[in-house]
Amino acid sequence: MRTDEFIKEILLGGFHTFHAVFLILLALGIALFVSVIRSRPKGSTVLLLGPSGAGKTTLLHRLQHGGTLNGTVTSMEPREVATGLAGDTEVMARPVTLVDVPGHLRVRDAWTGWVKDTQGIVFVVDATDFLPHKTSIAEQLYDVLAHPVIQQNRIPILLACNKIDMGLKAHSVDFIRKRLEKELDQVCGGLNGRA
Secondary structure, eight states: OOHHHHHHHHHHSSOOHHHHHHHHHHHHHHHHHHHHHHTSSSOOEEEEEOSTTSSHHHHHHHHHHSSOOSSOOOOSSOEEEEEOOTTOOSOOSSOEEEEEOOOSTTTGGGGGGTGGGEEEEEEEEETTSOGGGHHHHHHHHHHHHTOHHHHHHTOOEEEEEETTTSGGGSOOHHHHHHHHHHHHHHHHHHHHHHO
16 A cells, blocks of 8 residues: 555544554654664564564554554464565665564564574564563563573664554553563562572
8 A cells, every 4th residue: 555545544534643643653663663773784684572462463564565454463473574664665775574473472482593684673562451461571571682692783672562542541651661671670580589
């Protein structure tokens, strides 16, 4: 979908202006993040990580095709897509590889297979369903932060709070960040106490 078609859909369709602006700003922010990491010397892979149901697959679709998915999509295995970013008018010297890794316990560590070529990570959190899962989200994020290749290569990580546009149902970015910091401190403290 072209940008002008998307704008017409927003103006004439069922989107509220706030939701449309939020989706556009989220896509632009991630596109900027990808363009910054694209300038790094090796690799071109961006991992989309986070718990199940956070919106990683929808984000992948949005970055690849420029549109949104109707309904929900649950990934059962990692999905790798080499693509230019939707709406990117520049001729890219190299496409970016987006890897959507499901958040299910049995497959969520599959991202380590791509880590050597990774230039950036987008860790997606559902802002409407954060509190009940804050501990498991912090544990998953800790596993990413503590990975030796992530630390050695200083791979940038973007925390994307999805569904933040859901009004009172959603927690703010600042609230999520502060809670994750507290949970990460507890995870680290628990690990240090066992050592």
